[in-house]
Amino acid sequence: MLAMAAVVGAALGFEHIGGYIPCKLCLEQRTPYYLGVPLMALAALSAWLRWPAVLTRALLAAGGLLMLYGLYLGVFHSGVEWGWWEGPADCGVVEAPPSTGAGILDAINTVIPPSCDKAALRILGLSFAGWNAVASLVLAAVALGGAVRKA
Numbered sequence: 001m002l003a004m005a006a007v008v009g010a011a012l013g014f015e016h017i018g019g020y021i022p023c024k025l026c027l028e029q030r031t032p033y034y035l036g037v038p039l040m041a042l043a044a045l046s047a048w049l050r051w052p053a054v055l056t057r058a059l060l061a062a063g064g065l066l067m068l069y070g071l072y073l074g075v076f077h078s079g080v081e082w083g084w085w086e087g088p089a090d091c092g093v094v095e096a097p098p099s100t101g102a103g104i105l106d107a108i109n110t111v112i113p114p115s116c117d118k119a120a121l122r123i124l125g126l127s128f129a130g131w132n133a134v135a136s137l138v139l140a141a142v143a144l145g146g147a148v149r150k151a
Contacts, residue, residue, distance in 0.1 A: 001040035003142075004063075007135045008033035011128070014121075020128075023116045024091045025077040028131050032070035039063050040143070057147045064143035067136045074133030081119045081127050090118035 008030055013019045043059035044050075080087035114120060119127035126134070 001037055003135075003139055004033050004036045004040060004067075007091045007132070007139070009129065011132075014128070019134065020120045021114055024088060025073070025080065025116045027112055029073045029077065029129065030071060031071070032066040032136070036066045036139075037056075038062050039066070060143050060147035064140045064147060067140035067143060070136035071133055072138060073135055074129050074131075077116065077129035078133060080117050081129060087116040101114070117121060 011022070011026070011030060011033075015022055039059060043056055044062060046056040046059060055064075076088075079085050080091075081146045121130070123131065132135065
């Protein structure tokens with residue numbers, strides 16, 4: 001739970017403090033974490049209160065499956081960035097601002113989301129999506145390992 005919160009917290013920090021604007025695929029990669037953190041909190045509560053082991057294991061397995069989905073999203077986005085396959089057709093497409101009678105100069109301040117096929121930053125050769133894939137793999141292994149581990 002804490003590691004999931006740290007990963008999504010880092011993504012939010014890069015966005016709100018670092019100024020990195022997420023693309024559509026970046027935002028989608030956060031969903032498993034938004035669902036996983038409270039799910040893992042419930043798993044921790046279940047273990048702490050000694051609820052039936054099958055419930056705790058099921059919650060851990062669900063968290064592990066969420067992280068496997070996060071791994072898929074991270075690998076997919078990384079592949080789009082490296083040009084291995086095409087990304088969504090609407091990634092980076094900006095809709096025209098609604099007509100408010102304002103001039104074209106007012107539209108200049110509209111934030112344009114980045115394209116999904118350009119990595120905003122690479123750290124040790126991996127983009128944010130690549131690091132998300134690594135984190136998702138580790139977190140999936142931990143959660144699924146806990147789900148099948150003998151007491």
